[in-house]
Amino acid sequence: MAACTALEAMTRATTMEIAGREMETAAEEFSRVVVLLRPRIFRFLLASTRDVDLAETLTQDCFLKAHRNWGSFRGDSTAMTWLMRIAINLQKDHWRNRRMQFWRHTLTNAVDADEASEWLASGESSAEQQLLAKEQVKHVWLAVKELSERQRTVFLLRYVEEQELSEIALATGLSEGTVKAHLSRALGKVRAELGGRR
């Protein structure tokens, strides 16, 4: 009887130890995911909103939500796609709530196309090239501003995050055909904006 009780206690202790170790592993795994993917999620949200504070808040919310549901992440898609889906939904919720709360302070800290196009990669050599690049970036921003929410999301995932069409389809919950259609329309608008520049 006593042996049986001791065995049960040992089994329980081992199970708890394994569960604890699994939890530790999951926590470590999640920490690695945060370190690795946080800059990309932030970058996507920054490009979507052009608002640093809002992008930071939504990034925090995204990882908080991901942390809560990390146990239920089955790995059907990549962690990046899963997180991007959460980020897209959070962004949608944010704008929906914003529309509902129209009586509140509606101004955002979003920067305009001019300010956003100030950022250039350091590789541009001559001043003329830098000016040209800045002009191009400004016009792309202007076109992006005019895109619908879905078109913008798809466009940014493709041309900023360089994701594959299948990944974009998974992240947005759209079919690949719809993604292509949105992408084509978005590109058309960018092309028109760049064409109008000349």
Place this chain on the structure above:
Amino acid sequence: MNLREDFGNEQGERAEGAEMGSELHSSDEELMLEQALKNFRLSVHAWSAAELSRMRPAVKIQRQRSWRPAMGWALAGVLMAGGVSGGFYERHEKELRTAAAARVAEQQRATRELQAREDEEDLLAKVDSDVSRVVPSAMEPLAQLMAEDETR
């Protein structure tokens, strides 16, 4: 990243076999678009990296913000209470005015009634006095007859 594929596939689906060449643009434009998209990507990456690397001081939430909505609600409550009580006061005043007017009308009616009654009493008294003055003269012959009988 294949621009031709991204732009061309949907056009192809939409046009269903239409001539791709007519929809696609010259290679110069393609190059410019590619260059613009590349610059845009690099710009967003640079901006994001700069924002991430920047030290962002934690900002203490200002206390002011917490009492501002409370102040707003309190003000709204005061205004609402003022509106409601003003309405009640106005209604009460109206009722008082109506009651006073009714009271005055009642008094006037009572006065008129009293006056009418007094007038009627005066009239009756006058009639009585008239009658009392007439009746003795009308009974005069009888009185004389009675006086004659007594003397006989």
